[in-house]
Amino acid sequence: MTFQRLSTKPASAILACLLSSSAFGAVVVLPKYNVSVNDVSVSGLSSGAYMAAQMHFAYSKTIKKGAGIVAGGPMYCSQGSVAIATGPCMADTGSRNLAYLQSVVNTWSGNGYIDPTSNMAGSKVYLFSGTLDSTVKQPVMNDLNTMYANYVTPANITYKNNIAAEHAMPTDFSGNGCSTNATPYVNNCNLDTAGDMLKWLYGTLNAKNVGTLGGTFINFDQATFWGNANPTTHGMASSGYAYVPANCTAGQVCKLHVALHGCKQNVATVGVNYNQNTGYNRWADTNNMIVLYPQATTTAANPNGCWDWWGYDDVNFPAKSGGQMVAIKTMIDRVVSGNAAAPFTCSGWYDSNYWHVYYGRAYVGSDGQAYAVNSNQYLGYYTTYAYTNVRRTSAGYYAHGSCA
Known part of the structure; x- marks a missing residue:
């Protein structure tokens, strides 16, 4: 994928993002499930990768298992500037000033703007950057690796950076050729990235299901998480999606993984390609793991349906108080609240x-x-x-x- 720089557009509109009729039935209220608060993780690709890192840093008390980042960069890399976002944070043009970014994170950790970074020490981090990535250059991801090493036990970080892959989610069964940078930004690289990631985050897992999945897909209302306001005015679609294994529907104890798509990669743009063809569900089906797929959407300031990692909707975009951040965090709270063993049982x-x-x-x-x-x-x-x-x-x- 490429970025088009059009001089007739305002700066916020030229962020031609990092990537790019419900197929899941009627929109429902996101159900509660028997998910342990200790088994929550997040991942993302491209703008979703930046968002996943934001979530991990901001809500480290909640996202205890850790994060998987595919083609992202350091926390607060954009500093609220579209020019920095499209330059140092993607094209590797200019300095990202990593020391400054880390000092900001440390300040926020101390004043409550984000959760204390001390919570992150025991979590796991999976990083992936393709050597052919022409959208988020590998030095950008290298800086995220360096940043994480300040907060996460080094043995808990794995970084795969030697695969000749372009800017997309690498799979072992679906998508374009591995060197392709084009919609739907899912590439067949003979690499099960979703599986590698989930095994790193959760440890030994049962073998994935390569046949017909036994669970269900649901389409849930995202407006609830904006106080019933219209989320589309804030860059989020009116509904999101989830894959729920049959055991989780039946009330067994389950895990929760939140998978965040990249720009130009929501259901409205690429259909089920991210939600069904990236490999997460195959592992989720045999390992009692719900996969939540929140959905971003386009706005005038966000024409490619990216997640807010540079402040197009909210100046507090990387913090616990950021609008999209709160919405996704509250989705997590909703799912986890069905676990009688979790600390949701008090009045x-x-x-x-x-x-x-x-x-x-x-x-x-x-x-x-x-x-x-x-x-x-x-x-x-x-x-x-x-x-x-x-x-x-x-x-x-x-x-x-x-x-x-």
């Missing part, structure tokens, strides 16, 4: 931060953000669009299902 509420404040479960701090009463745990935006799980214990109120 609590799932509501917007506005109503948490109204009912005395939270207060507005001097920075204009919402915090849980007594525990002072950070909740994010004080708006009707930022939804949070808040639980009550004898010690006070806690966010995101944490009742410790």
